[in-house]
Amino acid sequence: MKLRNIAKRAIYDAQSSVEAKLSSDILNGDWFWRLARSDALVEIQARLPQIRIGPHDKPLWTSSRKGTYVSSETWELLREKKVEIVWWKMVLFPHAIPKHAFILWLAMQNRLITGDQLIRWGYNGDVKCLFDHNQMESREHMFFECSFRYQIWKFCMLRCRVNNPSVIWGEIMQLGISQWGNNALKGILCHLVLGSVVYNLWCTRNDIKHSSQPSTEEQLLKKILWKVQSRLARKGKFPKTRENLILASSWNSPADLLL
Numbered sequence: 001m002k003l004r005n006i007a008k009r010a011i012y013d014a015q016s017s018v019e020a021k022l023s024s025d026i027l028n029g030d031w032f033w034r035l036a037r038s039d040a041l042v043e044i045q046a047r048l049p050q051i052r053i054g055p056h057d058k059p060l061w062t063s064s065r066k067g068t069y070v071s072s073e074t075w076e077l078l079r080e081k082k083v084e085i086v087w088w089k090m091v092l093f094p095h096a097i098p099k100h101a102f103i104l105w106l107a108m109q110n111r112l113i114t115g116d117q118l119i120r121w122g123y124n125g126d127v128k129c130l131f132d133h134n135q136m137e138s139r140e141h142m143f144f145e146c147s148f149r150y151q152i153w154k155f156c157m158l159r160c161r162v163n164n165p166s167v168i169w170g171e172i173m174q175l176g177i178s179q180w181g182n183n184a185l186k187g188i189l190c191h192l193v194l195g196s197v198v199y200n201l202w203c204t205r206n207d208i209k210h211s212s213q214p215s216t217e218e219q220l221l222k223k224i225l226w227k228v229q230s231r232l233a234r235k236g237k238f239p240k241t242r243e244n245l246i247l248a249s250s251w252n253s254p255a256d257l258l259l
Contacts, residue, residue, distance in 0.1 A: 013038040029053055090176045095188050095235045100195035107198050110139050130208045140169045149201050156193045156224055159250045160186060185238040185247050192231055196224045232257060
């Protein structure tokens with residue numbers, strides 16, 4: 001707003017208008033401006049000699065390296081730049097399941113409406129975990145300090161050849177960033193399992209919360225495993241290594257999963 005006001009004032013002081021063309025300030029091939037009547041106009045006129053007027057002048061888009069309009073470069077100029085989120089590849093990767101990715105994204109930012117969130121908003125009702133009924137419900141307790149949910153998590157991660165997976169949310173995130181961040185079959189399986197477990201546990205929690213018929217542990221595991229298996233069958237083609245053969249067998253994957 002400040003720059004706009006300065007520009008408008010300078011145009012007024014120059015006895016010009018916003019509709020005026022640049023040619024109205026050029027006379028006989030040189031700059032022709034009226035006597036300056038403000039500090040802003042003095043500064044503008046002092047810089048004009050640096051701009052040479054030639055017979056082949058053309059307009060340039062100054063935000064572009066080539067002087068022409070490029071939408072991507074203009075967007076980079078206009079957008080608000082922030083620090084890159086280090087965990088984004090755990091949520092958005094080529095094999096990701098969209099609805100799983102959305103709930104996982106909310107969980108990553110601790111924006112799921114859990115019991116501890118409700119307490120902060122002034123809720124006075126029961127906010128205990130709906131599975132073990134011992135601890136206050138929070139993201140950290142849900143994923144995966146709760147003993148029931150941990151058994152689901154552990155069972156699925158064992159199929160990914162990860163023994164004794166952590167119950168601490170922060171440690172799981174660090175592991176996902178440092179060791180699962182590639183396109184190897186094991187890394188993709190771990191990402192898919194995390195998204196599927198978080199999504200299905202959250203849905204089951206909501207079923208209990210709203211008096212719907214919740215899935216049993218067996219049904220819950222079946223949903224998680226089926227989603228991961230079907231996603232791999234549709235999207236995957238991986239090298240036929242020893243580890244991949246073991247993983248494919250563990251997940252009952254089709255023979256054409258490996259090249």
